[in-house]
Amino acid sequence: MPIEDIKKIIAIASGKGGVGKSTVTANLAMATALEGKSVGVLDADLYGPSMGIMFGLSEDTIPAFSHGVKVATLAQQFPAKKANAWRGPRAAALVNNLLNFVDWGNLDVLFIDLPPGTGDVQLSVIQGCKLSGVIMVCTPQTVALADCIKGIDLFKETNVPILGLIENMSSFICDNCKKEHFIFGKEGAKDLAQKLGIPLLGQIPIEASLMQGGENGLPGVLANPNCIGARVFGELVLRLLESNQI
Numbered sequence: 001m002p003i004e005d006i007k008k009i010i011a012i013a014s015g016k017g018g019v020g021k022s023t024v025t026a027n028l029a030m031a032t033a034l035e036g037k038s039v040g041v042l043d044a045d046l047y048g049p050s051m052g053i054m055f056g057l058s059e060d061t062i063p064a065f066s067h068g069v070k071v072a073t074l075a076q077q078f079p080a081k082k083a084n085a086w087r088g089p090r091a092a093a094l095v096n097n098l099l100n101f102v103d104w105g106n107l108d109v110l111f112i113d114l115p116p117g118t119g120d121v122q123l124s125v126i127q128g129c130k131l132s133g134v135i136m137v138c139t140p141q142t143v144a145l146a147d148c149i150k151g152i153d154l155f156k157e158t159n160v161p162i163l164g165l166i167e168n169m170s171s172f173i174c175d176n177c178k179k180e181h182f183i184f185g186k187e188g189a190k191d192l193a194q195k196l197g198i199p200l201l202g203q204i205p206i207e208a209s210l211m212q213g214g215e216n217g218l219p220g221v222l223a224n225p226n227c228i229g230a231r232v233f234g235e236l237v238l239r240l241l242e243s244n245q246i
């Protein structure tokens with residue numbers, strides 16, 4: 001099935017690395033699959049692919065299957081200890097192969113996990129398929145917000161609908177005293193979303209279970225459905241499905 005036949009293609013982006021794009025991608029994909037949709041994940045972070053570990057892939061086929069989700073990643077294709085040092089044209093070719101030569105089948109939603117920044121890979125994805133929308137991920141710190149603004153602008157300029165912003169690592173709730181600590185600042189991404197007039201899709205706290213899920217190949221929504229983050233992901237996916245955005 002050609003890429004044009006996938007009903008919805010959603011990119012997950014941020015300005016900065018380490019803010020939780022891959023964690024968000026894995027959990028949104030899993031939560032959408034749990035709603036009975038056929039879901040794929042394209043790992044476009046060619047330089048630091050995370051989907052192999054986050055979905056616990058053992059097979060090196062493309063796509064591979066994990067908990068009912070179709071995952072295409074280059075994580076298993078190149079030696080783990082070697083840098084993926086690719087210039088723009090090579091990166092563009094790899095992205096286009098993942099978009100066009102993977103047997104995606106009849107997908108309801110394809111989620112694309114992007115690398116950080118506004119470079120070759122983002123441009124290749126934007127030009128290589130018709131994105132239905134992009135979900136931005138940001139942490140509350142000023143340095144992350146500054147980069148996120150640039151990321152949002154790229155999608156605005158290229159007419160990709162911005163579905164909204166997820167504030168990740170919004171706080172930490174101490175399991176001892178139950179106090180909520182705003183380690184990275186309070187509601188920075190929420191304020192940014194308001195300022196730019198884009199929806200705040202959800203606030204995900206720092207939770208050991210979300211991190212461990214990623215480490216163990218079982219996205220948090222599956223491994224720990226009752227943690228706060230898992231519930232926020234679940235509700236957010238339901239809202240996006242109901243509004244036909246994903």
Ligand SMILES: Nc1ncnc2c1ncn2[C@@H]1O[C@H](COP(=O)(O)OP(=O)(O)O)[C@@H](O)[C@H]1O
Pocket residue numbers: 014016017018019020021022023024050168169204205206207208210211212214215229
């Ligand atoms: N809400 C969260 N709570 C705990 N750990 C998180 C959370 N979000 C992300 N992490 C962890 O932070 C690290 C970076 O997240 P990742 O999803 O790889 O970011 P990115 O893809 O933006 O570089 C990972 O080890 C991940 O498990």
Ligand SMILES: [Mg+2]
Pocket residue numbers: 021022023045050113114115
């Ligand atoms: Mg990542």
Ligand SMILES: [Zn+2]
Pocket residue numbers: 174175176177178179
């Ligand atoms: Zn405490």
